[in-house]
Amino acid sequence: xxxxxxxxxxxxxxxxxxxxxxxxxxxxxxxxxxxxxxxxxxxxxxxxxxxxxxxxxxxxxxxxxxxxxxxxxxxxxxxxxxxxxxxxxxxxxxxxxxxxxxxxxxxxxxxxxxxxxxxx
Amino acid sequence: xxxxxxxxxxxxxxxxxxxxxxxxxxxxxxxxxxxxxxxxxxxxxxxxxxxxxxxxxxxxxxxxxxxxxxxxxxxxxxxxxxxxxxxxxxxxxxxxxxxxxxxxxxxxxxxxxxxxxxxxxxxxxxxxxxxxxxxxxxxxxxxxxxxxxxxxxxxxxxxxxxxxxxxxxxxxxxxxxxxxxxxxxxxxxxxxxxxxxxxxxxxxxxxxxxxxxxxxxxxxxxxxxxxxxxxxxxxxxxxxxxxxxxxxxxxxxxxxxxxxxxxxxxxxxxxxxxxxxxxxxxxxxxxxxxxxxxxxxxxxxxxxxxxxxxxxxxxxxxxxxxxxxxxxxxxxxxxxxxxxxxxxxxxxxxxxxxxxxxxxxxxxxxxxxxxxxxxxxxxxxxxxxxxxxxxxxxxxxxxxxxxxxxxxxxxxxxxxxxxxxxxxxxxxxxxxxxxxxxxxxxxxxxxxxxxxxxxxxxxxxxxxxxxxxxxxxxxxxxxxxxxxxxxxxxxxxxxxxxxxxxxxxxxxxxxxxxxxxxxxxxxxxxxxxxxxxxxxxxxxxxxxxxxxxxxxxxxxxxxxxxxxxxxxxxxxxxxxxxxxxxxxxxxxxxxxxxxxxxxxxxxxxxxxxxxxxxxxxxxxxxxxxxxxxxxxxxxxxxxxxxxxxxxxxxxxxxxxxxxxxxxxxxxxxxxxxxxxxxxxxxxxxxxx
Amino acid sequence: xxxxxxxxxxxxxxxxxxxxxxxxxxxxxxxxxxxxxxxxxxxxxxxxxxxxxxxxxxxxxxxxxxxxxxxxxxxxxxxxxxxxxxxxxxxxxxxxxxxxxxxxxxxxxxxxxxxxxxxxxxxxxxxxxxxxxxxxxxxxxxxxxxxxxxxxxxxxxxxxxxxxxxxxxxxxxxxxxxxxxx
Numbered sequence: 001x002x003x004x005x006x007x008x009x010x011x012x013x014x015x016x017x018x019x020x021x022x023x024x025x026x027x028x029x030x031x032x033x034x035x036x037x038x039x040x041x042x043x044x045x046x047x048x049x050x051x052x053x054x055x056x057x058x059x060x061x062x063x064x065x066x067x068x069x070x071x072x073x074x075x076x077x078x079x080x081x082x083x084x085x086x087x088x089x090x091x092x093x094x095x096x097x098x099x100x101x102x103x104x105x106x107x108x109x110x111x112x113x114x115x116x117x118x119x120x
Numbered sequence: 121x122x123x124x125x126x127x128x129x130x131x132x133x134x135x136x137x138x139x140x141x142x143x144x145x146x147x148x149x150x151x152x153x154x155x156x157x158x159x160x161x162x163x164x165x166x167x168x169x170x171x172x173x174x175x176x177x178x179x180x181x182x183x184x185x186x187x188x189x190x191x192x193x194x195x196x197x198x199x200x201x202x203x204x205x206x207x208x209x210x211x212x213x214x215x216x217x218x219x220x221x222x223x224x225x226x227x228x229x230x231x232x233x234x235x236x237x238x239x240x241x242x243x244x245x246x247x248x249x250x251x252x253x254x255x256x257x258x259x260x261x262x263x264x265x266x267x268x269x270x271x272x273x274x275x276x277x278x279x280x281x282x283x284x285x286x287x288x289x290x291x292x293x294x295x296x297x298x299x300x301x302x303x304x305x306x307x308x309x310x311x312x313x314x315x316x317x318x319x320x321x322x323x324x325x326x327x328x329x330x331x332x333x334x335x336x337x338x339x340x341x342x343x344x345x346x347x348x349x350x351x352x353x354x355x356x357x358x359x360x361x362x363x364x365x366x367x368x369x370x371x372x373x374x375x376x377x378x379x380x381x382x383x384x385x386x387x388x389x390x391x392x393x394x395x396x397x398x399x400x401x402x403x404x405x406x407x408x409x410x411x412x413x414x415x416x417x418x419x420x421x422x423x424x425x426x427x428x429x430x431x432x433x434x435x436x437x438x439x440x441x442x443x444x445x446x447x448x449x450x451x452x453x454x455x456x457x458x459x460x461x462x463x464x465x466x467x468x469x470x471x472x473x474x475x476x477x478x479x480x481x482x483x484x485x486x487x488x489x490x491x492x493x494x495x496x497x498x499x500x501x502x503x504x505x506x507x508x509x510x511x512x513x514x515x516x517x518x519x520x521x522x523x524x525x526x527x528x529x530x531x532x533x534x535x536x537x538x539x540x541x542x543x544x545x546x547x548x549x550x551x552x553x554x555x556x557x558x559x560x561x562x563x564x565x566x567x568x569x570x571x572x573x574x575x576x577x578x579x580x581x582x583x584x585x586x587x588x589x590x591x592x593x594x595x596x597x598x599x600x601x602x603x604x605x606x607x608x609x610x611x612x613x614x615x616x617x618x619x620x621x622x623x624x625x626x627x628x629x630x631x632x633x634x635x636x637x638x639x640x641x642x643x644x645x646x647x648x649x650x651x652x653x654x655x656x657x658x659x660x661x662x663x664x665x666x667x668x669x670x671x672x673x674x675x676x677x678x679x680x681x682x683x684x685x686x687x688x689x690x691x692x693x694x695x696x697x698x699x700x701x702x703x704x705x706x707x708x709x710x711x712x713x714x715x716x717x718x719x720x721x722x723x724x725x726x727x728x729x730x731x732x733x734x735x736x737x738x739x740x741x742x743x744x745x746x747x748x749x750x751x752x753x754x755x756x757x758x759x760x761x762x763x764x765x766x767x768x769x770x771x772x773x774x775x776x777x778x779x780x781x782x783x784x785x786x787x788x789x790x791x792x793x794x795x796x797x798x799x800x801x802x803x804x805x806x807x808x
Numbered sequence: 809x810x811x812x813x814x815x816x817x818x819x820x821x822x823x824x825x826x827x828x829x830x831x832x833x834x835x836x837x838x839x840x841x842x843x844x845x846x847x848x849x850x851x852x853x854x855x856x857x858x859x860x861x862x863x864x865x866x867x868x869x870x871x872x873x874x875x876x877x878x879x880x881x882x883x884x885x886x887x888x889x890x891x892x893x894x895x896x897x898x899x900x901x902x903x904x905x906x907x908x909x910x911x912x913x914x915x916x917x918x919x920x921x922x923x924x925x926x927x928x929x930x931x932x933x934x935x936x937x938x939x940x941x942x943x944x945x946x947x948x949x950x951x952x953x954x955x956x957x958x959x960x961x962x963x964x965x966x967x968x969x970x971x972x973x974x975x976x977x978x979x980x981x982x983x984x985x986x987x988x989x990x
Contacts, residue, residue: 010169012132013176020123054165068289074325077291083172091353099291100350105175105183108123117300118291668865714867756866759918760876760885763866769876769883777864777878789868 002047002119003027007037009055020108034058049078061096068097077118132173133226139166140219148482152203164193182221188243189214213239276362282330284354305337411469419465426458474552475503488527495545502552508654518624522563530567564646570639601625629784662746666716669778676783678730680745708740708790719743733783765789839928849969860904886921894982911970948983
């Protein structure tokens, strides 16, 4: 099972994601914005990052860029949680170095299916 | 594994309502001509979160409605639309509608929301308006080959895949893609012949390989394309049906998303909202409090301290000998200290800054300014002052009423103000500060002030005052709190419907608080509300009557006097009075009221506790005054019922129960009316 | 809380009842004395039994409200059941007991204590053993009596304690004195 960093400023979404991942047996670290996520990722190595895009302080795109700068996160899967309306954001995220995305709204089953795609 | 999403609903509702509040505050504060990007981002984020959450948690109607709001804000954010007063108004309406929708979901109420349709229309009209430069989705930079897909399903697929050289750096891995493809059917992977770069230029992080894959599967092209969704943009990808002759591959870049959408992209898992039964849930869930992690940490630390003290005491108790007495006393001392701190920390968790309440009134002031045509500014002070959440919720309505009054009756029309040499824009100030164990909340306006002559006329009209009475200004102003008294010359839409200040005072008294008013003609009115910091505890004055101990809220106690000898003066028929500092104060014989046998029959040896409730003073006759201490307020109603004159109960140090007296209720019970004694004292002043 | 909740003690959940051994058809009743009459209240309503303890009187309440006690931090009223039924009061004896009863109305429950002269025992009674109220029972009292039972020459009046404690304080329950078991 993997250690996953779940980043979302919206508490209900973050709790849903964390709860779902934990029920599937993963270790979950939660963060409310990009900065907190970055700090926590530096502190504890994680196998996967799931991040919202629109967040205060540091948004998801900036988080991806910052993580890719860190040597230990150069190849770590990073998935953006984004809405359909964010097609530009998807590409922006990809260019920043995100692995892929999961389109909101999603249900727990879809979340777990997508996780399977990126962790062995 | 089925995960019950309803467990996240309360959090979603709460944060959405908070988000809406933040949006409202931001919208009210912004100047359409000079909006800063931070505000726009904040607005967008709030709308975005509500939309995303409502979609995820199955509230399709909210998601659909907020989508329009989000789109408008996105256009503003990306500079495609400009803020206007009209846009702000529509957004404010949309915020109101969304709030109602969320509240209804919270209460499982399905009544239609009347404003929804019109707001929706206005949103749609704006969205359709030409104010915005039409957003054309820019085709992706055409350098790379867009993925080519043949729509028809067939026996299998041949996939040419040459990933972009950088895909490893985004955490993607061709191996994973192949593994996923293999779940669709039988997969054969063949490496294309490659020309590897020389060792000097070789970069292990760049991918320079390409593959030809054959997938034996009845799946359709979209399922195949979806596997490559994340990397399609930067890779060369060609998906052709295996049986078919060299494909007539569609080179239409839209094909991928369309197909993907058709082929089971995440669907909204929504159940029709109507299915949610309209239960009677008006009381709603027991409220929750969001507590800062710092406060919780403090609390946990203190519990740790307590555990240490406990184990120390426990150890002492195991084989106690008298020589360990100092350590026992020391242990008990720290136990007392721990308890005090724990109590304070527990109370701190219920505390919220006053800003929570104050900010809600920005909208009210904005709207009232519009309806009355007056220019009003809301000035907030002491927003950081903390107050118990429960008290805060209950003070909301009285404050709203005072603000309405201030704008409706206090603040003048701009031209009137100009003639009076005042700035055209009136100011309503909300202020909060701590004083002793209480919080003082002030509502102040710089308007016309109370018209004492008018109050007097009205009071005489209503029989509250005899024509011959000449009460002091304070007593006169106090009459506005009398039931049914309203100074509005005409009943207006906003306030002045007769249910006025008396209701405000009642509500505040129900919180063990009091309200005072002062007015300066031409300069404005100030209402000062004094409230206990919490409803969970109060500073109590313990008093004894016969064998029973009662608690008086210290906040209501003015002073305690050893009773003077000699008979009390009997005036106004039924009341004994004492003269204290030249003022006649009615005496309440608690023993008679409560039918308790007192120690002493006469007045001698008794104590007079002078209290003030409902802005009238009284002296309560008790046998003895004991200590002052903080007491935890326990409800009598939880398992019994409300009892007149009793505010609740508490548990004393010895485990026994003591009743907490409700001073205002007690005075009412004793038949002491404010107007009666203000008249007695007024007449006395007059005679003197 | 649904209406079934108070049919089982709070510690037993519905599933357990279904899954467990078949529930005995009968119900348990706690017997106690007032004056010389033995009464019964259903055990599922009983939260706990305590020795008598002094209560803090509440002013301006009927005389049968003995006051309030501190039940582990909760303020709980005590009802002097003798006085409630209009019987003459007596001095406290060592056997005097408090029966703390849970009453349910709608969504809320209340814990109230009743003061009884003494406790007798717990009876398991099947519906067949319980005689319903008959014409000999005053109609005003019917709502407060669940039935009668005779055990070894003794006759018990089975009370609907929920109805008694929920009754308006102004409501005169002395009519229960006229309830006869035969």
